[in-house]
Amino acid sequence: MDIKDRIKMIMEHEQMTAAAFAESIGVAQATISHTLGDRNKYPSTDFIMRLHDKYNHISLDWLLTGKGTMTGEEEVSISPKKENYPLFASENPLNSGNGTNISENRKEIPLEKPLNTPKDIVKQEIIYKERPARKITEIRIFFDDNTYETFRPEK
Structure with missing residues (x-):
């Protein structure tokens, strides 16, 4: 038996x-x-x-080598335990409902006020201001020999 088989046994033991x-x-x-x-x-x-x-609770020695038992204690049956649990709460004394009325738990209760309150409307106004026309006063041209020339429009 190799480690893969032991991992499968753990999965079966845990019923997963x-x-x-x-x-x-x-x-x-x-x-x-x-x-x-x-x-x-x-x-x-x-x-x-x-x-x-x-x-x-799984023995690391058993997982790695296969020696000993799965849980490190006495041999554990790896077949799933089949117990007869009652399907309905009325048949199960542990989960009998303790006298609560099931229909009471299913009532719809109206909300007093809506959760989503309407938000105030925000208005934005964009104002465009006229600027006076701009005029070119100077143009500079830079050359790769680190010199430049300046040009000014005639008035």
Whole structure:
């Protein structure tokens, strides 16, 4: 049994899909697919540490080498436990509703004032001011030999 098989066993033990398992340890789903795929031989150290940080009840020695048991304690059955939980609250004494009226919780209560109050309208006015016509007083031309010439219009 290699490490990929042990990772699959952890997923089965935790009753998680690959997507849920990836999200729980904080990696992309593609990382799980890559890790469990045929082309990859060994997952990254970061992947193993994230897995161990999240599921610290899983023996790191067992995960890396396959020696010992999954949880470090006595052998744990990896088949999911099937318990008969009642489907409806009235059948379950733990979640009986404690005497609350369900229809009471579903009443629609009108709001006293609207949440979105209308805002004041802001008016902008653009004023264009006339400027007197401008006249050219001087033109300078710079040359690449660091000289320049100045031209002034005749009056």
